[in-house]
Amino acid sequence: MSEQQVALSIKRLTHKILENHLELDNTVIIGIQPRGIYVSDRIVDELKTLIAPEKIKYGKLDITFYRDDVRKELKIANKTDINFSIENKNVVIIDDVLWTGRTIRAALDALLDFGRPAKVELCVLIDRRFSRELPIHADYVGRTIDTFPSQKVLVHWKEKDGVDDVVLV
Amino acid sequence: MKLSTRHLLGIKDLTKEDIELILSTAQQFKEVLQRPVKKVPSLRDVTIVNLFYENSTRTRMSFELAERRLSADTLNFAASTSSAAKGETLLDTVNNILSMKVDMVVMRHSASGAPHFLAQHIPAAIVNAGDGINEHPTQGLLDAFSMTEKKGTLEGLKVAIIGDVMHSRVAQSNIYLLKKMGAEIVVAGPPTLIPKYIKEAHGVNVTYNVMEALQWCDVANVLRIQLERQNQPLFSSLREYNLAYGIKRSMLDKLDKEIVIMHPGPINRGVELDSDVADGPHSIILNQVENGVAVRMAVLYLLANREN
Numbered sequence: 001m002s003e004q005q006v007a008l009s010i011k012r013l014t015h016k017i018l019e020n021h022l023e024l025d026n027t028v029i030i031g032i033q034p035r036g037i038y039v040s041d042r043i044v045d046e047l048k049t050l051i052a053p054e055k056i057k058y059g060k061l062d063i064t065f066y067r068d069d070v071r072k073e074l075k076i077a078n079k080t081d082i083n084f085s086i087e088n089k090n091v092v093i094i095d096d097v098l099w100t101g102r103t104i105r106a107a108l109d110a111l112l113d114f115g116r117p118a119k120v121e122l123c124v125l126i127d128r129r130f131s132r133e134l135p136i137h138a139d140y141v142g143r144t145i146d147t148f149p150s151q152k153v154l155v156h157w158k159e160k161d162g163v164d165d166v167v168l169v
Numbered sequence: 170m171k172l173s174t175r176h177l178l179g180i181k182d183l184t185k186e187d188i189e190l191i192l193s194t195a196q197q198f199k200e201v202l203q204r205p206v207k208k209v210p211s212l213r214d215v216t217i218v219n220l221f222y223e224n225s226t227r228t229r230m231s232f233e234l235a236e237r238r239l240s241a242d243t244l245n246f247a248a249s250t251s252s253a254a255k256g257e258t259l260l261d262t263v264n265n266i267l268s269m270k271v272d273m274v275v276m277r278h279s280a281s282g283a284p285h286f287l288a289q290h291i292p293a294a295i296v297n298a299g300d301g302i303n304e305h306p307t308q309g310l311l312d313a314f315s316m317t318e319k320k321g322t323l324e325g326l327k328v329a330i331i332g333d334v335m336h337s338r339v340a341q342s343n344i345y346l347l348k349k350m351g352a353e354i355v356v357a358g359p360p361t362l363i364p365k366y367i368k369e370a371h372g373v374n375v376t377y378n379v380m381e382a383l384q385w386c387d388v389a390n391v392l393r394i395q396l397e398r399q400n401q402p403l404f405s406s407l408r409e410y411n412l413a414y415g416i417k418r419s420m421l422d423k424l425d426k427e428i429v430i431m432h433p434g435p436i437n438r439g440v441e442l443d444s445d446v447a448d449g450p451h452s453i454i455l456n457q458v459e460n461g462v463a464v465r466m467a468v469l470y471l472l473a474n475r476e477n
Contacts, residue, residue, distance in 0.1 A: 065201065065210070066209060067211075070211055074170060076193075077193075077197035078197070079200070080201075109210065113205065113208070114204060
């Protein structure tokens with residue numbers, strides 16, 4: 001995916017979220033640390049051009065302490081910053097790549113420790129279908145791709161890697 | 170990224186990177202402790218025994234709470250109510266506990282080096298919760314965490330360690346840690362309670378004038394007079410100690426700046442700290458206790474997650 005395609009996908013995802021949650025009245029956006037934040041930051045920037053910025057409730061969630069592979073590899077914990085209640089809210093979780101589904105499983109567990117949302121939806125830039133290890137699906141998808149487990153999906157962002165693009169290697 | 174050590178026996182064995190990793194992880198756990206559900210499932214497959222051969226309120230409860238907040242299973246052992254009172258040795262006790270499939274040992278012992286001895290003989294990870302007059306590493310870490318929270322950085326921070334430095338494992342852990350992190354240290358107290366070669370051994374400055382130390386420092390970490398470790402009188406009376414070396418509100422009011430007062434607890438009120446200082450606006454003593462849980466969570470999390 002080129003820079004332009006990534007930008008268009010972000011725009012489309014934003015509009016789709018807004019289509020289902022008009023004015024974000026009872027809806028909050030939560031990005032998954034660390035790399036989901038690059039997607040959620042862009043979606044939130046896009047939302048700000050479409051609705052009043054004060055209507056957007058945006059938090060960041062780190063799932064390190066909820067992982068099921070802590071014994072295999074020690075990951076550095078990032079900042080969690082959710083300064084609003086998610087009780088009875090519609091929550092849209094945002095991540096970059098949906099692959100095995102394990103990150104999202106951990107994110108759901110972490111999220112529920114903040115309260116009981118009315119509904120949780122998932123938005124991802126890339127969905128690697130056919131490689132799920134848990135029954136998890138995304139509600140908003142930038143692009144669906146078919147991959148072998150041996151392949152890697154690299155998502156690059158301007159802030160970190162100098163360019164916005166997605167590469168399959 | 171992981172710690173360079175398998176046990177936490179003392180700050181002496183940690184690298185600067187280890188300390189930074191523990192403190193930054195503790196920062197994330199502090200946020201966890203503000204959530205409606207103050208608990209994460211990270212260590213739900215880990216069993217930890219708290220082995221306390223010496224009395225403790227704060228440290229034991231803080232460790233136990235940290236373990237539970239990480240979803241670990243915990244066992245508590247107090248020497249006075251156990252078979253240690255019948256003469257069972259430390260190593261026998263621990264081996265018996267470990268045969269019940271316990272993964273980690275948190276221990277406090279009145280003998281300096283007890284956890285180091287244990288580390289040579291058992292496979293489990295050991296966290297030193299205070300050994301004699303040697304070290305109290307998690308106290309050193311939580312003091313550093315609290316100082317950073319209040320002052321932003323340890324680099325160049327001026328810390329006065331005041332009181333019974335001779336018998337204080339807290340002082341020793343603080344000195345090792347602050348030196349590694351680039352802080353400046355002055356120790357202050359009566360000559361009988363300051364080790365003679367501390368300047369040569371640790372590279373800290375010494376003063377016998379508490380007011381002078383207060384005037385110089387940004388943070389004063391005040392130590393408890395450890396009467397239980399003093400076999401012979403090292404000062405004439407508690408009242409006299411208070412008059413010459415105790416910290417009073419009037420002394421803080423004379424300073425031209427705001428300093429931070431810390432104390433590892435338990436406080437001898439009216440001896441090393443007057444009540445209006447301990448409970449006053451300069452004091453972050455209760456913040457230290459709060460931060461203790463997050464720091465201990467970080468230590469347990471980082472040590473439990475070793476691949477082997």
